[in-house]
Amino acid sequence: MKPQVKRSIKFSLTTAVITFVLAAIFSIVSSSIMSEVVWSIGLIIVFVIVLIGVAFDMLGIASTAADEAPFHAMAAEKVTGAKEAVIIIRNADRFASFCNDVIGDISGIVSGTASAVVVLQVANLLGHGEGSTLQITISVLLTSIVAAITVGGKALGKYFAIHSSTKVIFFVGKVVSLIETRLKIKVLPKNK
Template sequence: MKSKKFNINYKWTINAFIFSFIFAVILNFSSDVLLKKSNIIIAFFVLLVIVLIGVLSDIIGIAVATGSEEPFHSMASNKVFGAKQSIKLIRNANIVTNICNDIIGDISGIVSGAALSSIIAKLSISSTKSTIYATVFGGILSAVTIGGKSLGKNLGMYKSQSIIFSVGILLAWFEKNTGIEFFPSNSKKNRK
């Protein structure tokens, strides 16, 4: 029995490392600045936004991983706005899922934990009560994040085509207004 050849995409690995670093710095810095200058209600809102970023990126990653490009071929031949980008998303599913599920999703989870610690410190409570608050709020944060991602995975699997098309439209709009393409047009890669 033949074993499959294992290829490592070193270029993407380096790009993922750089993108992870940049995204983590931006998210950490912006959440830190917002949390320091805000009251408790705004701080919890910032925390919720961070969690939602992680959940939405998970939904997109699962949709792209489970989606099929066939429905978008006729749309692309009719020049439907966003169809070509939808096909590119699916053909680059390994990269898209890595960005959405691993990079953005994991970093959002880490930053949300740091944001929660900052909120608990902001409450200025005694060390005994702070442990209780950290434990309870940490449990709530974990439950909301995991529950949201669980619900999101189901949504991503069953509504994959409409989610991919929505992201494709967003990418098409971005490419049209900036001239920056996320994936090269001559991409012949097929998802395995």
């Protein structure tokens, strides 16, 4: 078997395991938080989760659209974040997979679950039980709003990711540099 195929299979399996663990953690945390807050705060949490998914989708697209060349000159001048930007672009397939598939898809699933909790809270607050016409109406309305914001936000994010990929990836490079130097948390693989 070719080394690239082995690497791809290993990465795919690792990503699947990471996704499973992160999805479980995010679901447990969001469900426990959602059950403890009033519906209006829950609604804000739903929209924050959606925006996280949109932002990470944009980052994944930007990594595949960015050109490595501008960052080499910056890295030679020791500009913070430039070296990390090069690593992100060189690993664009993995970076995009993590951002778009792992974080993006988990955000979509968790926002759906959190939306359901908000719908039940509102229906119970208004004195209507599960399966009532009001509960179904609220559910359809909230689901439609969340879907519209998700799809519209991702479309807008893709535009910025493609047309401003250098700026987006440079910003991510700076954030990653900060995390790796200040917090001593390894985020990116070593540059080969």
